Amino acid sequence: MRVWKWKAALGVSTVVIGLSTGCSSGSGSGTAAGADGDRSLVAGASEGPSAAPSTLADGMGSDQETDGVFPRTVDHFQGSTTIEAEPEKIAVLSTGQLDDLLSLGVVPTASTRADNAGLVPDYLTDTFPQYKSGLAAMTDAGTRQAPNLESLAAAGPDLILVNDSLGDLYPKLSKIAPTVVTAGQGVNWKRDLLLVGDAIGKGRAARQLLDDIVEDAQTKGAAVAGDPTVSMGVSPRTAPACSVSPPSPAPSPSTWDWPGRSRSGSPRSRRTSAPRRSTPPTPTGSSTRSRATPRRRTPPLSWPDRCGSR
Structure with a gap:
């Protein structure tokens, strides 16, 4: 699950965040009672749950309460899908669903990827x-934003899992294989795990996994003394990580690199070896003196340019 990645990277800090945002297996969605800064909103939303919803959305899930029983009908975000037998070749069209399947002990047969990235983070x-070995054998079904339906069909899946952000593709995907649509977005990771579990016949196993994560988080959170301030950052491969403090200011003109001078402004020592290229001598009798032109080093990006536009 995503929580394992966060905990591996941030340790107890993440546990504190999870507890402060209501990481429990009890309540559903609800709305935040505190300030906007206390919320965990879906990107672009002005309102939403104060914590990741830990139950299935109303009216969604499987008609079978026992794991491993098929056929089963699963209600999801684009309708209702009947799955006749336990799926053996599952295609996932988001990293979250790949994460969910692996956490439940299942390796998909096909997956999508982010632009300019591999299939498996x-x-x-x-x-x-x-x-x-199983992950290396997965079929590349294109990118998350534009799945390659021909490659997907060629992989021969008997179940497709897709986020609601690609809900417009549901009619086409359903012609390839039975398709279940999850909510997507990070804040819905718990209910998406439960819906994926219902679809593959492991709903109870998914619930137990989620309860174990919550119990582990509560145990580690209880061991944290005081009321620490925690910050969490994301460092994509394609961009430098944002630090808590702004970077150092751009160099002042006194530290520009002038020919013949060091960055501190003091004269450089004379070279003992020949220069790399010679300068044509000044014609005899000429009063013209060559003027050195400063080579200004490009200053680093400003704080908003580096981190504010993510």
């Missing part, structure tokens, strides 16, 4: 080394 490769 490093944190999943590190967390599930036992599935290395």
Whole structure:
């Protein structure tokens, strides 16, 4: 689950965040009672749950309460899908669903990827080394934003899992294989795990996994003394990580790199070896003196440019 990645990277800090945002297995969605800064909102939303909803959305889930029983009908975010037998070749169209399946002991047969990235994020490769060969054999079904339906169909899945952000593709995907649509977005990771579990016949196992995560978080959170302030950052491969403090200011003109002078402004020592290229001598009798032109080093990006536009 995503929580294992966060805990591996941030340790107890993440547990504190999880507890402060209501990481429990009891309540459903609800709305935040505190300030906006206390919320965990879906990107772009002005209102939403104060914590990740830990139950299935109303009216969704399987008609079978016992794991491993098929056929089963699953109500999801684009309708209702009947799955006749336990799926053996599952295609996932988001990293969250790949995460969910691996956490439940299932390796999909096809997956999508982010632009200019591999099919399996490093944190999943590190967390599930036992599935290395199976993950390497997955079919590349294109990108998350634009899945390759021909490659997907060629993989022959008997179940497709997709986020509601690609809900417009549901009619086409349903012609390839039975399709279950989850909510997507990070704040819905718990209910998406439960819905994925229902779809593959492991609803109770998914509930137990979620309860174990919550219990572990509560145990570690109780061991944290006082009321610490916690910050959490994301460091994508394609961009530098944002630190808590702004970077150092751009160099002042006194530290510009002038020919013949060091960055501190003092004259450089004379070279003992020949220069790399010679300067044409000044014509005899000429009063013209060559003027050195400063080469200004490009200053680092400003704080908003580096981190504010993420």
